[in-house]
Amino acid sequence: MKVRSSVLNLSDRTKEFSQDNHAIPAGDTPAFPGEKPLRLQVYLAHAGVASRRASEKLITSGRVSVNGRPLTQLGAKVSREDAVCLDGLPLHIESRLHYLVLHKPPGYICSAFDPQGRPLAGALLPADIKERLYHIGRLDYRSSGLILFTNDGDFAAKIGHPRSGIEKEYIVEAAGPISDQVLEAFERGIHIEGVYYRSAAIERLGRKALRVVLVEGKNREIRRVFSYFHLHPEKLLRIRIGPVEISDLGEGKSRPLTSEELSGLEYKCLSIKDQIVTKGATHGNCY
Numbered sequence: 001m002k003v004r005s006s007v008l009n010l011s012d013r014t015k016e017f018s019q020d021n022h023a024i025p026a027g028d029t030p031a032f033p034g035e036k037p038l039r040l041q042v043y044l045a046h047a048g049v050a051s052r053r054a055s056e057k058l059i060t061s062g063r064v065s066v067n068g069r070p071l072t073q074l075g076a077k078v079s080r081e082d083a084v085c086l087d088g089l090p091l092h093i094e095s096r097l098h099y100l101v102l103h104k105p106p107g108y109i110c111s112a113f114d115p116q117g118r119p120l121a122g123a124l125l126p127a128d129i130k131e132r133l134y135h136i137g138r139l140d141y142r143s144s145g146l147i148l149f150t151n152d153g154d155f156a157a158k159i160g161h162p163r164s165g166i167e168k169e170y171i172v173e174a175a176g177p178i179s180d181q182v183l184e185a186f187e188r189g190i191h192i193e194g195v196y197y198r199s200a201a202i203e204r205l206g207r208k209a210l211r212v213v214l215v216e217g218k219n220r221e222i223r224r225v226f227s228y229f230h231l232h233p234e235k236l237l238r239i240r241i242g243p244v245e246i247s248d249l250g251e252g253k254s255r256p257l258t259s260e261e262l263s264g265l266e267y268k269c270l271s272i273k274d275q276i277v278t279k280g281a282t283h284g285n286c287y
Contacts, residue, residue, distance in 0.1 A: 037077035040064065043084060045153020047091040048132045051160065052153055063087050094131050099262060100149045101244050102254040110138035110147060124252050125149060136160040140220065145170070145238030146246055149254070158269040162216040165268050167200060169240035172222055173209045175232045182229050183210070192228050197221055242268055 038046070044055035044064065062070050065085045066078055078084055084091045104110070108121040112134065118141065125133060136148040136156045150156050158164060189198035201213040212222060226233050239246045243264035249255060257265075 037079045039074075040066070040071065040076045040078055040084070041074060042153075043078050043093065044086070044091065045157075046093045047084070048094045048134075048151030048153075049086055049091065050134055050153065051156040053157065054134075055153070058086065094151055096131060097152045097155075098129060098131060098133055098150055099152065099155070099257040100125060100133070100254050101241070101249070101257055101261075102147050102149060103246060103249045103251050104139050104144055104147050105251040106142050106144045109141050110135045121147060122149065125254055137217065139238060140223075143236040143238070144251065145236075146241050146244060146249075147238075148241060148244070148257075155266075159265055161269075165215060166242040166265065167240070168214050168217060168238060168242075170212045170214070170222060171205070171209065171235070171237045171239055172212055172226070172233050173235040174226065175208070175234050177207045178204070178210060178231060179229070182225070182231065185229075186212070186225055190225065190228070192224055195224075197225050241265075 040059055041052045041055040044050065044058065045052045049055055050058065056074055058064055059074060059076075060072050062072055063086055064071055065088070066076070066082050068083070102121060102124060104121045104124070108119045108124070110121050112120070112122070114120060121135065121139075122133060131151045133149040133151050134156070136150060136159050139145060139147055148159065159166065183202050183204060186197065186199045187202050189196060191197075195218060197218065199212050200215045201211075203211040205211055214221060218224075222236060223233060237246075242261075244257065244261050
């Protein structure tokens with residue numbers, strides 16, 4: 001079992017990246033460096049289950065077992081010999097790491113499971129990928145555009161953190177005319193129900209259309225600002241995540257990230273403190 005040695009050294013190994021199999025070899029670092037045990041949430045992240053933060057929730061909810069016994073203690077560690085399971089299914093640290101971008105159509109939900117039975121965005125990924133991938137951030141059911149998928153927990157934690165500084169760009173079309181007041185308020189910053197919303201950039205594209213750039217995404221930020229001004233977004237399309245652009249990627253289609261895109265995303269995260277990375281998170285919400 002092998003894991004990648006360092007996210008920040010990824011650009012040195014992306015020369016091995018195959019556009020055909022969507023994956024990057026995980027490198028030569030053993031799963032348990034120096035034969036030292038790993039924290040359980042770290043193991044889950046390297047097994048492609050979720051980010052470290054999300055893995056912590058899986059542990060505390062009692063869904064993870066070690067050697068046949070449920071383990072809910074976050075400080076617990078596991079060794080190479082331990083049998084780790086999620087919902088009774090055995091887990092293994094994955095030897096291939098995937099980094100994909102999907103053009104999510106409207107009418108798909110970013111979730112591993114939906115009790116309402118709505119279509120899952122992850123089901124649109126290539127069927128030949130056997131590893132379990134999860135999304136970084138999310139787009140809501142009605143929104144469309146770019147969403148990143150990976151089985152690399154450390155990468156997801158860094159890219160998804162609100163302080164990553166990674167811009168997300170959207171095209172928004174409203175049902176009615178958008179007044180200058182909306183642009184001015186969103187650009188200057190506005191408090192709505194105790195939450196402060198502010199765009200990094202905003203531009204009018206027409207009477208009913210805007211281009212909006214966000215950095216620290218809050219839950220349903222664009223929709224909440226529009227709703228405050230009694231506007232309804234008929235179309236909300238994410239066209240860019242940092243250096244990753246939608247270009248000619250069709251709805252429902254995905255592709256691997258290029259080495260340049262991976263390097264560009266990680267370069268933006270260099271300013272995040274180590275303790276943020278250690279905590280791990282998959283932030284970035286619906287818009």
